[in-house]
Amino acid sequence: MTTPELGLPMAVPAQGLPAAVRIYEVGARDGLQNEKGTVPTEVKAEFIHRLADAGLTTIEATSFVHPKWVPQLADAEQLFPRVSELPVALPVLVPNERGLDRALALGARQVAVFASATESFAKANLNRTLDESLAMFEPVVNRAKTEGRHVRGYISMSFGDPWEGAVPIPQVVRVCRALLDMGCDELSLGDTIGVATAGHVRALLSALNEAGVPTHTLGVHFHDTYGQALANTLAALQHGITTVDASAGGLGGCPYAKSATGNLATEDLVWMLRGLGIDTGVDLDRLITTSVWMAEQLGRPSPSRTVRALSHKE
Template identity: 50%
Template sequence: MFCASKHIFGRLAPLRAASASTSPTSTSFPLRPSFFSSRSLTQSRLFASVKDLYYYNNSPKTAPNTSSADNTTNDFVKIVEVGPRDGLQNEKTIVPLDTKISLIERLSTTGLRVIEAGSFVAPKWVPQMADSTSILSHLLRSPPLAPNPVTYPFLVPNLKGLESALPSTTPPPHPGASEISIFASASEGFSLKNLNCTIATSFERFEPVVKKALEHGIKVRGYVSMVISCPYSGDTPPEKVVEVTKKLLDMGCYEVSLGDTTGVGNPYSIDVLMKALLEAGIPPEKLACHFHDTYGQAIVNCMVGLANGIRVFDSSVAGLGGCPYAKGATGNVATEDLVYFMHSVGMKTGVDLEKVSEVGAWISEAIGRKNNSKVGPALLAKRPETPASS
């Protein structure tokens, strides 16, 4: 896929020419969601390599009208590990606290710099996260050994949840979390289903949370779900994603992660979304990509995000995860697969691929589920067998 792109594009030329005159909702182009306009189609294409997309995005005709386009020259990618929270929250059986803590500690040794550790949500809605306070206390009391500083964010949906993240003076006292995240939606249907309120109401609830967190020196990261399509509201217009992303940034979030929650995104729709965000003046360094791998498109979608200047990607060890409110949605892109891909195209992550693969194999066995990474099992299978002791 990442070679002979010149020849591949030569073969794609007739297809691209035909697509320019094809109706945006034509069945001859089933990969293209209905929100694509003729204008956006001329700005999007299926790329065979990161290099091609890099030159395409930085050509005089198509480079985003923003000074931040130079972010494409940065070769370091920060990976945000979401397995302990987004990955485990959808497991049908309760994962023991000791297993969760061990997972976080093992991940900390791999070179990852951000590991999402838990969520302060009502236990009746997400019982898997009921012990997040205990996880925070343990991390503050016994910071895991790590080759570099690690941040452990916690998801916070409201002011009540924020109380658990704030510094505490009651025994045992602790300094609180250093970072939290809030979760908005670009789809009204999903906001009503997941947050039990409209998008507008969700922002009314988030505002005091962000304000109080910042007052206590806690960084805030934003999530936007259903950035491509929603099972309740249909295709999500890119303009709506732009609107929600801007609100989160204006509110005080230092970064916004774009979630393809159902995993229906493809290189066309992701590229159009990236263009819409960049052309709206949102710097790529303020954005992250959070792709689920429901239809096997997560890695190629990461390629498109990468070439559009995104340098932060969320992933989950062993591909853990799913979405309880999106039927059929599978886990996030596997951390092992993402690290392998980034290294294969010359990017740096600071993550030890073999160590992450070992963690993926361990947690899959520990919770009795299939390892959804492709790279991890393949890499570990190449290890020479340990000779039996005589």
């Protein structure tokens, strides 16, 4: 137990939790992709620089998707060179082989594909069946690995789907197993509409282990639609998960799932982890300053409770 600094929680370590957690910061991509107003490239670049300065070591930079589908990220070619020299990991989303070509041309070292655990979301997001989408990703993953790139596989709708309801655990396991078998280095379990609860998280993680998916290859990506993101994160930590996705200031949603609200706020995650004595390497004050600045660029206050509490801005 350590005495807290001013404005920080008292650190009281709990048994059975990891000593350190890697925060996979998604604010610059997932957090901004659904913004209605175009965010200038220079603002996005400064956002990423500020996040790196706050101590985040993995910052998802952008997506090399066709501008027609996500206009907010149409500036990927202009943005990536502005941040590529930062001493942090800068993964990018690549939806297909064309997207991979664009990312490789700019020297991206880490890429991600965005799969679905359900037929309905695969149809809405990719206009393909679940199996057709996996077949589309296979050459992307194979080529990325041949080029020596690290590949992450996102599995959206891992807990619930707005069209299909609760998603059967074996269905999620099948998609995860397929992505791992095709060569993905890590997987991120997405609670896209925020319906997961702690018991569901534990059950899915256990089922994945039983299917031969190691815990160290898994990350979790929770949305706070029903206020469960931190509880679900704690359940994942208790299982041994050490990679947690979060978005600075709680930015983000999903353009294809209208019930999806913001991601777990990075500041709220850091506050909880600090209180548990878990190292993140993140300077919370700098992170809050960054999120307040970004909220000002977007013209609205941050939804993060920790940002609001410590910045005294409503």
